[in-house]
Amino acid sequence: MIDLSAFSLAGKTVMVTGANTGIGQGIALSIGRAGGRVIGVGRSDMDETAALLAELGAGFVPVKADLGSSTDAQAMFDAAWDTHGPIDGLVNNAGIIKRADAVEFTEADWDAVMDVNLKTMFFLCQSLGRRALAADRGARIVNISSMLSFQGGIRVASYTASKSGVLGITRLLANEWAAKGINVNSIAPGYIETNNTEALRADPDRSASILGRIPAARWGVPSDIGDAAVFLLSRAANYMHGAVIPVDGGWLAR
Template sequence: MSTTNPLHLFDLTGKVALVTGATRGLGRAVAAGLARAGAHVVVAGRSREAAEKTAAELEADGAHASAVELDVTRPEQARHVLAETSEQHHGLDILVNNAGVIERHPAEDYPADAWHRVIDTNVHGAFFLAQETGRLMLAQGHGRIVNIASVLAYSGGRNVVAYAASKGALAQITRALATEWAHRGVHVNAIAAGYFSTDLTQDLRDDPARSRALLSRVPAGRFGRPEELVGAVVFLSSPAADYVHGALLEVDGGWTAA
């Protein structure tokens, strides 16, 4: 019988992780969780000031962190950030593709500009960042990409047609990239996140009727806490997931099981 402590499989000491949308909500919780698992976390956000503030807060808690300004809808900026990060840290081990936006409108009145904003960030931004990161990871022979998708990759949602479409696309991007890159040492997986207490669900949580109706479909009976996503991200980023490729892991309080 092996005497190796299985907890070592989740140790990310010495790894470098870039987390997008890391200044608040799920991204902030994930960045903190990866740092606690031992990784040096590169906090990426559209606002350099917010990213630097978040990195400083993580370091104050004893983590290793740094900050970069990154708008994922600008591929040239992503290319520069990845090159700079790789040079500074001698590679990149983990990308958490978390940056995302949502726009709520009835489908029949959904504005074209709102549609494009959601798709540009959640699909184009996520893919082109994964593509650039994939090139780097393929060259070094290893790497982990974790895309933050949604339970709406499986089902529709009221007034969020663009968001649902974008998360369905991200799930398929995950599977396609895993099919191409698994045998070359790069793991690509996704998390189908349920309804968490973040800015994206603020409108839902502020509406008692809608909140009750939604939670009636969640077996856990409540919104998730951002830190409850951390375990799944650490798992997919670690040696514990060495034979996991192209998975869409539900962290949703049982939503997809009901």
């Protein structure tokens, strides 16, 4: 018999960055369906996410924050812990992307992407680690990486660098914290139906090219990522440390 309670997040509080739409919203909803309470962090309103979680009867706390500043992000995390109680899990999902040929890429676009995708990601992990270790509590961290953590891509120099760094930091933190009750793992999404991929899906030739490489023969949906996150946040993943799970319909296997 499978112990389904091993996948439950009942009684757990999980912070999800970028929870207002797309993959972040999908992760928040999956956590809610698993019984967890979500602290959703983002720059814009999260009314839609709040309404969807309310339909599930799940707890939701919206927090507005500028994740371009690691200092502000750390202050936000500590305030959320102090106000809403200990945080059991953290999903670093928020990210930005800038596109330009490598010879035209600006330092400003490099810094903006690296600040959100890698620097703030690390310091939010550090914030949870500090509080959990000081309180002698276990914790779970799930960092959202990318197919470009494995591949080079084109015209997205800082994004590729940042998402390669996400995997490196995930492994480093797992090495330091695994024996201390903190699990740090990563999910690498493939092509997912979100606002960010709307233009690709609307282009018949580009969409056909992408689908032609995906063995599953479909685009992913946010819940595909959300359900994988629930697994890594749950007791079922107790012995997983420093792992990356590609949720890509088989893209990397092609």
